[in-house]
Amino acid sequence: MDSTFYADIILPVPLPRLFTYQIPEEWTSAIVPGMRVVVPFGNKKYYSGVVYSLHDQKPEAYETKEIISILDKQPVVNEVQLNFWRWIADYYMCTLGEVYKAALPSGLKLESQTKVHYNADWLSGAKLNAKETIVLDYLAEKKTASIQDLNNITEMKNSLPVIKSLLDKQAVFVSERLKDSYKPKTKKVLQLAPEYSHEQKLQNAFTELSRAKKQLNALMVFFTMIGGAHKNNYAKTIDKNELKKKSGASTTVLNELISKGLFIEIETTISRLDTDATSTKGMHNLNPIQQKARQQIQQQFALKDAVLLHGVTSSGKTEIYIQLIQEQIKQGKQVLYLLPEIALTTQITSRLKLVFGNQIGIYHSKYSDAERVEVWNDILNKENYKVVIGVRSSIFLPFDNLGLIIIDEEHENTYKQFDPAPRYHARDAALVLAHMHKAKVLLGTATPSIETYRNTQVGKYGLVELFERFEGIKMPRIQTVNVREEKRKKKMSSDFSPLLVEEVGRALENGEQAILFQNRRGFSPYLECAQCSWVPKCKYCDVSLTYHKHINQLVCHYCGHSNYLPRTCSACESPALHTKGFGTEKIEEDIRIIFPEAKVVRMDLDTSRTRKSHENIIRSFERSEVDILIGTQMISKGLDFDKVSVVGILNADSMLNYPDFRAFERSFQMMAQVGGRAGRKNKQGTVIIQTANPDNPVILDVVNNNFKNHYQNELAERETYKYPPFYRLIYLTIKHKNANIANQAADYFGQYLRGIFNERVVGPQAPPxxxxxxxxxxxVMLKLESGVSLPKIKTMLRSAIDTVVSHPGFKAVVIQADVDPM
Structure with a gap:
């Protein structure tokens, strides 16, 4: 017997262990780690899992089941990936199954799907109710159906009770079948049948078709499309739909030619990805300042594995990235280009495709699952893509020869996955991935995170600075407006100060564009009763409902629950309900009144839910079809527009006042990044910051473009109050549907942890x-000083969590760990 008698399998279940299955004897030499296999789990479920390791140690604790089938001829997950998955699971305190669910596109995971079958041997006699009759009639015709199909035809949310009743009456039976959610895209092509390669046979065919004019014409067009009736062309295939279009023939006409044996119809698999050859241009020459920065990066890479490129907005960082990517491709290496927002991929992709053509792949959630599977397979099989542009999930792709990871806008909190597990930070995980590949990491930003910048100061990362804008363009002129004073003097036009209105008006007169930033979507953050101050709240979440005027509904931005706008106050029945505050939707409405001739577009989650929608908004703004762009943080970074001369930040205080130790850091980054969209070509831009507190130190640092002062202030405060980068944080979230049990479990957990970690424990407390x-x-927050053993700490934490959730009163309590929270 081969020593690889058992396989440890990663299953997509949140259980802290691998599952051992027996390998059937005939597969012992075929199966290797990284392959997907189908295994039974529990009584009726089947899962596809990934083989983690092979061995000959039979488990003693339980009887092993056999692997049912092998899905792959080669591994879909390589050895480096499996090691990376293990690191993610260990570091971020989750299970390998949770990493597997996050890492693989859904199309590579199989699901157990219940199918209901009609029992042809059923002897009618039992009395059926109306819904049972509908289901059975449907099954009698279709023979088999999924649960979802039956839900739809019965118009029930759950048809299982009906199905169970029919099962009891033996009218139907069920089976568990695996559903493969990825289906290759195919097209039908036509080829000349081999026997018609003989000249006489082909001549006879033309003669026979002389009366069937449409068929004859289709055949003639076919020969035109393959390049003529030469023997060298006979093996060529033509897309059936293309032939229909060019010849004007119907499907019936072409099917007649197939039935007569002239054509052979072949179904062939095609890619969903754009892999056609594209015209490319050479790289731009770097100016002397950029050239010096590039040389410094290469010198630093000789000494360090990671380098921070700290370059002001519009300093030409992307051109330096392009040069470094080209070097890696010449060496036969792969490059991962990470971006924090899907919205950024449109412009970056266009720029890189001009240089690298179809060697560029794109990977993010706005692509269909089938497209993501094909990107995965392209990289796995080393076909087209040498460079992948993607968001955080791109770190899980099957690279085998990674040379460089570029992390653009490294400071962004969108690199952090919040829910579900694994709660990883793509920037930090990418550094580990690069180390596994012996690759280099370039972090780029105009506003570094405090932790990253400190790593350059203590010698962990290299540092290259680029403080001049490309072609000598001046940094934008930043002005603040005290909105408290402007409101007191009654000078505000809705939520716009006179200075902002004046500057936007001047930009429009000069044929230039403006960007207005408000980091809250919707029309108004909340409604309030003028009589009793009642505010409508979500019944599922402890948060006020946001008013969205275009759908005339109140919407919860946490769970999606919505209500129609009430006519009267639920507390005092007064009709005096007024909107409070403003979101992007209200700004859009008001700015159209102030500038009725301007073309205005809003870019937020409501208007950019699909890949095409945000691509269309960006492209129309690039083509100057839009005068004023209103948006949330989507517009705050990385986008490069030639004609933007004015940027307005409408409510700086909402960011500054958020109850979080990173609030000042994020506010500085957001304002500096948004302001950087102004004056990027030809002339100096203007940034207007509307605030009730213009003397706030963060706002003063933004106005003076003084990152160093901001960094020193933040660092001193973090050290005083024991926050990163001086301390590591682990947040522990305790959840239950009952508030009393949540409180009791949190108190018990907090006391238990204090017995282990003493004053390092903060809380428990209710979040905002x-x-x-x-x-x-x-x-509960755990603050850990540098030097403590993190693996040991996490082992003790897991034990503490197990102790709490195994307590008789806390069985339904959920405790989640978030390592290095944002």
Whole structure:
């Protein structure tokens, strides 16, 4: 017997272990780690899992089941990936199954799908109710159906009770079948049948078709499309739909030619990806400042594995990236280009495709699952893509020869995955991935995170600075407006100061563009009763409902629950309900009134839910078809527009006042990044910051473009109050549907942890939003000084979590760990 008698399998279940299955004897030499296999789990479920390791140690604790089938001829996950998955699971305190679910596109995971079958041997006699009759009649015709099909035809949310009743009456039976959610895209092509390669046979065919004019014409067009009736062309195939279009023939006409044996119809697999050859241009020459920065990066790479390129907005960082990518491709290496937002991929992709053509692949959630599977397979099989542009999930792709990872806008909190597990930070995980590949990492930003910048100061990362804008363009002129004073003097036009209105008006007169930034979507953050101050809240979350005027509904931005706008106050029945505050939707409405001739577009989650929608907005703004772009943080970074001369930040205080130790850091980054969209070509731009507190130190640092002062202030405060980068944080979230049990479990957990970690434990306490989707939330924070053993700490934490959730009163309590929270 081969020594690889058992396989440890990673299954997509949140259980802290691998599952051992027996390998059938005939597969012992065929199966290797990284392949997908189908295995039974429980009584009726089947899962596709990934083989983690092979061995000959039979488990003693349980009887092993056999692997049912092998899905792959070669591994879909390589050895480096499996090691990376293990690191993610260990570091971020989750299971390998949770990493597997996050890492693989859905199309590579199989699901157990219940199928219901009609029992042809059923002897009618039992009395059926109306819904049972509908289901049985449907099955009698279709023979088999999924649960979802039956839900649809019965118009029930859950048809299982009906199915169970029919099962009891033996009218139907069920089976569990695996559903493969990835289906290759195919097209039908036509080829001349081999026997018609003989000249006489082909001549006879033309003669026979002389009366069938449409068929004859289709045949003639076919020969034109393959390049003529030469023997060298006879093996060529033509897309059936293309032939229909060019010849004007119907499907019936072409099918007649197939039935007569002239054509052979072949179904062939095609890619969903754009792999056609594209025209490319050479790289731009770097100016002397960029050239010096590039040389410094290469010198630093000789000494360090990671380098920070700290370059002001519009300093030409992307051109330096392109040069470095080209070097890696010449060496036969792969490059991963990480971006924090899907919205950025449109412009970056266009720029890189001009240089690298179809060697560029794109990977993010706005692509269909089938497209993501094909990107995965392209990289796995080393076909086209040498460079992948993607968001955080791109770190899981099957690279085998990675040379460089570029992390653009490295400071962005969107690199952090919040829910579900694994709660990884793509920037930090990418550094580990690069180390596994012996690759280099380039972090780029105009506003570095405090942790990253400190790593350059203590010698862990290299540092290259680029403080001049490309072609000598001046940094934007930043002005603040005290909105408290402007409102007191009654000078505000809705939510716009006179200075902002004047500057936007001047830009429009000069044929230039403006960007208005408000980091809140919707029309108004909340409604309020003028009589009793009642505010409508979500019944599932502890948060006020946001008013969206275009759908005339109040919407919860946490769970999606919505209500129609009430006519009267639910507390005092007064009709005096007024909107409070403003979101992007209200800004859009008001700015159209102030500038009725301007073309205005809004870019936020409501208008950019699909890949095409945000691509269309960006492209129309690039082509100057839009005068004023209003948006949330989507527009705050990385986008490069030639004609933007004015940027307005409408409510700087909302960011500054957020109850989080990173609030000042994020506010500085957001304002500096948004302001950087102004004056990027030809002339100096203007940035207007509207605030009730223009003397706030963060706003002063933004106005003076003084990152160093901001960094020193933040660092001193973090050290005083024991926050990163001086301390590591782990957040522990305690959740339960009952508020009392959540409180009791949190108190018990907090006391238990204090017995182990002493003063390092902070809490438990309720977060600012203490209920989401009916889950009551409490948080405990663990502050860990540098030098402590993180693996040992995490082992003790897992033991503490197990102790709490195994307590008789806390069986339904959920405790989640978030390592290095944002």
């Amino acid at each position: 939003i203490s209920k989401i989707q009916n889950w009551h939330i409490r948080k």
